[in-house]
Amino acid sequence: MIFLSISRIAKFSLQNFFRNIWLSLVTITIIVLTLFSVTSLVFVNAVMNQAIKLVESKVDVSVYFKPTVIEEQIVAVQSNLVELPYVKEVRHVTKSQALAGLREQYKDSPLILESLKELGNNPLGDTLIVNTYETQDYQKVIDILKATPEYAVLIDSQSFDDNSYIIDKLEQISKQVTGIGWGVTVFFALISLLVIVNTIRIAIYTHRDEIGIMKLVGASNTFVRGPFIGEAILYAILGSIITFGLTYIVAGFSDPYIVGLLGKTDFTLLNYLNANVLYIFGGELIGITLISVIATSLALRRYMRI
Amino acid sequence: MVSFKNVSKIYTGHQTALKNVNLHIEPGEFVSIVGQSGTGKTTLVKLILAEERPSHGKISIGGWDITDIKHREIPTLRKQIGVVFQDFKLLQRKTLFENVAFALEVGGEQHSNIYEIVPQVLRIVGLEGKMDRFPHQISGGEQQRVVVARSLAHRPKILVADEPTGNLDSINSRDIIELLKKINDFGTTVILVTHNREVVNELHRRVITLEDGVVISDKQRGKYLL
Ligand SMILES: Nc1ncnc2c1ncn2[C@@H]1O[C@H](COP(=O)(O)OP(=O)(O)OP(=O)(O)O)[C@@H](O)[C@H]1O
Ligand SMILES: [Mg+2]
Numbered sequence: 399m400i401f402l403s404i405s406r407i408a409k410f411s412l413q414n415f416f417r418n419i420w421l422s423l424v425t426i427t428i429i430v431l432t433l434f435s436v437t438s439l440v441f442v443n444a445v446m447n448q449a450i451k452l453v454e455s456k457v458d459v460s461v462y463f464k465p466t467v468i469e470e471q472i473v474a475v476q477s478n479l480v481e482l483p484y485v486k487e488v489r490h491v492t493k494s495q496a497l498a499g500l501r502e503q504y505k506d507s508p509l510i511l512e513s514l515k516e517l518g519n520n521p522l523g524d525t526l527i528v529n530t531y532e533t534q535d536y537q538k539v540i541d542i543l544k545a546t547p548e549y550a551v552l553i554d555s556q557s558f559d560d561n562s563y564i565i566d567k568l569e570q571i572s573k574q575v576t577g578i579g580w581g582v583t584v585f586f587a588l589i590s591l592l593v594i595v596n597t598i599r600i601a602i603y604t605h606r607d608e609i610g611i612m613k614l615v616g617a618s619n620t621f622v623r624g625p626f627i628g629e630a631i632l633y634a635i636l637g638s639i640i641t642f643g644l645t646y647i648v649a650g651f652s653d654p655y656i657v658g659l660l661g662k663t664d665f666t667l668l669n670y671l672n673a674n675v676l677y678i679f680g681g682e683l684i685g686i687t688l689i690s691v692i693a694t695s696l697a698l699r700r701y702m703r704i
Numbered sequence: 705m706v707s708f709k710n711v712s713k714i715y716t717g718h719q720t721a722l723k724n725v726n727l728h729i730e731p732g733e734f735v736s737i738v739g740q741s742g743t744g745k746t747t748l749v750k751l752i753l754a755e756e757r758p759s760h761g762k763i764s765i766g767g768w769d770i771t772d773i774k775h776r777e778i779p780t781l782r783k784q785i786g787v788v789f790q791d792f793k794l795l796q797r798k799t800l801f802e803n804v805a806f807a808l809e810v811g812g813e814q815h816s817n818i819y820e821i822v823p824q825v826l827r828i829v830g831l832e833g834k835m836d837r838f839p840h841q842i843s844g845g846e847q848q849r850v851v852v853a854r855s856l857a858h859r860p861k862i863l864v865a866d867e868p869t870g871n872l873d874s875i876n877s878r879d880i881i882e883l884l885k886k887i888n889d890f891g892t893t894v895i896l897v898t899h900n901r902e903v904v905n906e907l908h909r910r911v912i913t914l915e916d917g918v919v920i921s922d923k924q925r926g927k928y929l930l
Pocket of ligand 1: 719740741742743744746
């Protein structure tokens with residue numbers, strides 16, 4: 399009996415769908431636009447986060463020691479820095495590594511290599527490269543180094559690539575884009591709601607004779623309302639599927655540009671999509687189904703007297 | 705089968721459609737309800753179908769007090785009543801078979817039963833040979849017979865017909881009334897609302913006459929009074 403009702407409700411839902419096929423297509427288009435704006439929002443956020451991460455990973459403080467400073471002293475400074483709670487890692491680049499690095503860097507300029515050789519002794523000092531978890535903590539590291547006299551005498555100079563400005567800027571843009579994205583999404587969601595209400599209203603109007611008969615022959619309220627709810631859910635599902643396909647196509651097309659934007663990274667939209675496919679589309683499907691059901695309930699309450 | 709006890713119906717806007725109506729219809733009866741336009745005949749039908757609620761009094765159908773019937777119980781009530789209205793039309797895009805089948809489908813009838821019942825009721829109204837036609841391919845009288853067939857499909861205990869002959873000429877009207885008599889012979893209680901003097905006088909059955917919402921006469925083997 400329940401199965402019978404469900405299959406008949408499904409049948410009538412499909413009939414509703416095809417009887418006003420153009421209206422159905424318009425409704426689905428609006429749903430796709432809504433969902434796609436959500437997806438775009440998710441994508442933009444992912445790319446922005448990736449960009450911020452990238453810039454952050456390039457920020458560090460380099461502490462250059464005087465050439466006379468001995469290994470033990472450097473190790474002592476290193477272990478003290480590592481103990482700070484906000485420091486992620488401290489890498490030690492020795493004099494000889496620094497020299498090798500320099501040689502490697504200038505391997506195509508014989509002049510510089512020549513003059514390095516002429517110096518005989520390695521003129522470089524050791525270096526500690528400090529990374530912190532948060533960009534705003536770099537200044538703290540620098541302050542500590544300056545404020546501690548035992549350290550200050552050992553240190554030749556320190557440099558801090560100040561990318562915090564870029565990061566701030568990126569975060570700011572990210573926030574703005576998210577804000578605009580939400581605005582667009584809410585706008586489309588409202589339009590979807592209105593369009594679905596209207597579609598169901600017209601479906602009710604088209605089926606007024608059937609509805610009259612259903613009521614007089616004792617069809618249950620579920621049975622009278624079911625096909626309209628079913629129709630709305632059908633819109634939601636079809637809209638989601640189309641968005642799903644469209645998203646993969648757009649991700650595929652965008653990925654080359656992402657590489658251009660971020661440089662060589664492991665991050666691609668396709669990978670991101672694959673990793674989060676359940677969250678993104680599951681969430682969207684649930685969300686749009688809810689909107690559809692709410693819209694239909696509104697339309698039924700407003701336009702169909704039981 | 706149908707019982708009204710001191711029933712009044714006052715529509716919003718203070719329109720009194722029925723005043724203190726008492727009537728009792730036995731199972732298997734054939735009752736005509738007559739009266740001038742606006743005297744509350746359709747209102748009475750709507751009360752039986754629980755499409756409207758009485759303002760005062762009590763109504764029971766088949767021993768079930770439906771005065772304060774709950775929303776979700778209405779389908780159960782309506783499954784026991786067949787309805788024929790003058791403006792309660794066929795679906796133009798469905799064949800005669802599909803029209804009758806539709807009423808059964810939405811009532812939750814099994815598929816196999818539908819294939820058995822539909823030809824059966826169409827045979828009763830004499831249209832089994834035209835099952836695959838669309839409504840516009842048959843006459844108005846035949847259409848109304850299909851409506852009767854549809855109202856019979858779920859085997860109601862009561863058949864309520866509000867002006868079933870309203871749009872028909874006298875020959876077609878007679879056909880419909882003959883049909884209702886046949887249905888009544890099967891044991892179904894028939895309540896016929898009509899303006900048609902000829903029809904009522906030839907029936908020789910119980911006649912209830914309404915005037916301004918009041919029952920002014922209720923006679924076995926009655927005549928059209930007005
Ligand atoms: N929904 C309504 N709201 C307010 N008044 C109504 C409503 N339905 C009917 N009425 C009024 O109630 C009275 C009885 O109406 P009803 O339809 O029962 O008459 P009737 O006897 O069926 O008339 P007819 O023979 O013309 O069909 C009329 O005065 C009508 O205007
Ligand atoms: Mg009437």
